Amino acid sequence: MAHLFQVDRVRLLCSCGVLKPITAIYFCRHCLKLRCGNCVSHEVDTLFCPNCLENMPSTEARLKKNRCANCFDCPSCCHTLSTRATSIQAPSPEDPSKTVARKVYYLACTSCRWTSRDVGLKDQTVATGGWAEQDNEHYKELQTLLEHYRSLAQREKLEKERKRFSHRKSSYFSMTDKYSLPSLIGRKSLSPLSPYSPKGDGSQTSELTPSEAVEEVEGLPADIFTEEVNLSSITSMEQRMASPEWQPEKSSDLYPLHKHILVKRSLRCRHCEHNLSKPEYNPSSVKFKIQLGAFYHVPEVRMVQQADLKWGVETSVQISLCNPTPHDMTLAFLPFVPEAHIAAQQKGEELGEGGSLNTSSLVRVVDIPVEKTDLTPTADVALPQGQLILTARDDTAEYDDQDANSSFNDDPQVVAWRRANKVGVNLLVTPQSGAKRAIVGFVLRYEYTNTVATATESRTVTLNIPVMVDVGPVSE
Ligand SMILES: [Zn+2]
Ligand SMILES: [Zn+2]
Ligand SMILES: [Zn+2]
Numbered sequence: 510m511a512h513l514f515q516v517d518r519v520r521l522l523c524s525c526g527v528l529k530p531i532t533a534i535y536f537c538r539h540c541l542k543l544r545c546g547n548c549v550s551h552e553v554d555t556l557f558c559p560n561c562l563e564n565m566p567s568t569e570a571r572l573k574k575n576r577c578a579n580c581f582d583c584p585s586c587c588h589t590l591s592t593r594a595t596s597i598q599a600p601s602p603e604d605p606s607k608t609v610a611r612k613v614y615y616l617a618c619t620s621c622r623w624t625s626r627d628v629g630l631k632d633q634t635v636a637t638g639g640w641a642e643q644d645n646e647h648y649k650e651l652q653t654l655l656e657h658y659r660s661l662a663q664r665e666k667l668e669k670e671r672k673r674f675s676h677r678k679s680s681y682f683s684m685t686d687k688y689s690l691p692s693l694i695g696r697k698s699l700s701p702l703s704p705y706s707p708k709g710d711g712s713q714t715s716e717l718t719p720s721e722a723v724e725e726v727e728g729l730p731a732d733i734f735t736e737e738v739n740l741s742s743i744t745s746m747e748q749r750m751a752s753p754e755w756q757p758e759k760s761s762d763l764y765p766l767h768k769h770i771l772v773k774r775s776l777r778c779r780h781c782e783h784n785l786s787k788p789e790y791n792p793s794s795v796k797f798k799i800q801l802g803a804f805y806h807v808p809e810v811r812m813v814q815q816a817d818l819k820w821g822v823e824t825s826v827q828i829s830l831c832n833p834t835p836h837d838m839t840l841a842f843l844p845f846v847p848e849a850h851i852a853a854q855q856k857g858e859e860l861g862e863g864g865s866l867n868t869s870s871l872v873r874v875v876d877i878p879v880e881k882t883d884l885t886p887t888a889d890v891a892l893p894q895g896q897l898i899l900t901a902r903d904d905t906a907e908y909d910d911q912d913a914n915s916s917f918n919d920d921p922q923v924v925a926w927r928r929a930n931k932v933g934v935n936l937l938v939t940p941q942s943g944a945k946r947a948i949v950g951f952v953l954r955y956e957y958t959n960t961v962a963t964a965t966e967s968r969t970v971t972l973n974i975p976v977m978v979d980v981g982p983v984s985e
């Protein structure tokens with residue numbers, strides 16, 4: 510790693526034990542904890558087509574296999590296809606001996622110049638829609654498979670439900686439960702799994718014969734070794750896999766692909782169920798209704814200067830701290846104890862990171878195993894003692910010529926400079942011998958002014974955010 514971006518250099522320790530840059534972390538104002546993509550629940554808010562920006566309800570999206578009906582991707586390069594209009598000479602409907610100009614439409618790729626005419630698709634007389642769908646010869650088989658797996662899933666669900674019940678009750682109850690299951694779960698859900706039902710009613714067994722492996726496979730065409738290969742007429746693996754149902758081998762069989770629809774996600778804190786990020790419903794809007802990025806609530810730490818680091822030599826490095834909140838902040842550095850965080854990490858794992866989760870609501874909880882992050886610093890750091898004041902963010906400050914430094918009683922050994930809501934701080938770093946990069950850790954303790962109106966909590970709270978900074982490469 511010759512070069513690291515600023516965001517990768519300074520990483521915060523999320524409450525779930527993963528190190529993430531500040532741009533990838535959220536701050537729950539209700540739990541007052543850092544949350545990242547690993548420890549929040551992700552919910553689909555809106556489904557929309559990225560090309561025509563049309564909203565789609567989830568049931569419709571499922572029916573359309575999560576693809577837009579009107580927009581197409583180029584089967585050759587996956588760029589969006591655009592509709593082209595052209596006029597052709599066609600016989601007039603009134604007098605067949607005369608010709609009139611008629612407007613027709615075809616699909617063309619502006620990136621690779623593929624057109625729907627290349628594969629012999631007839632031009633359309635309307636600008637949108639009208640393109641014939643390809644028939645899949647395996648459609649019926651796929652449907653039976655889907656049906657079969659759906660019933661298997663249902664059965665599993667019922668089994669689980671039954672097990673849960675029998676755990677609590679005596680065996681007698683579990684027996685009665687078994688037979689009253691239809692009324693419990695609903696007749697509808699049981700019907701596809703009649704073959705497995707306790708009554709042994711096999712009348713609805715799905716006609717599924719399992720596929721069998723065969724020894725003999727169809728031989729290759731005879732001319733495959735003699736004919737010269739024309740690569741431009743053969744599709745690439747990506748092109749084939751873009752339409753898994755057909756997997757065209759020849760480029761003349763490429764067919765426009767319906768565009769995949771995208772989703773807008775909202776993120777929810779798994780512990781208090783408050784939203785951490787919620788986009789605007791409208792697909793054309795890039796704004797958020799709620800966006801609790803840590804960037805707006807946690808002081809930002811940056812590396813300022815690259816210093817020449819040597820094993821065992823104490824070197825002064827400069828970091829900057831920036832207050833993003835509209836309130837003044839008191840800040841202090843505390844030593845980073847990796848063992849404490851590793852222990853917390855393991856404890857969180859034992860609890861399944863969700864000992865206190867509220868699973869009663871509809872929030873989908875997916876347990877993502879905690880990544881093992883290396884929390885061992887490779888350099889010792891002498892942290893500045895005492896407290897620092899970080900002034901509130903003021904958008905007009907950059908027009909201010911006045912130097913306000915004098916009003917702070919700063920130790921010049923510690924504070925290198927001050928500018929509006931930013932402050933430069935010197936840290937003394939001693940890389941351990943043998944380390945390739947000097948990584949230091951410290952805990953940022955700061956006063957956070959909570960703007961969430963709660964009757965019980967005080968408005969200002971003290972928070973500790975563990976930070977790990979990659980100071981730079983070390984040489985002998
Ligand atoms: Zn996390
Ligand atoms: Zn579309
Ligand atoms: Zn293309």
Ligand SMILES: [Zn+2]
Nearest residue numbers: 537540778781
């Ligand atoms: Zn929360």
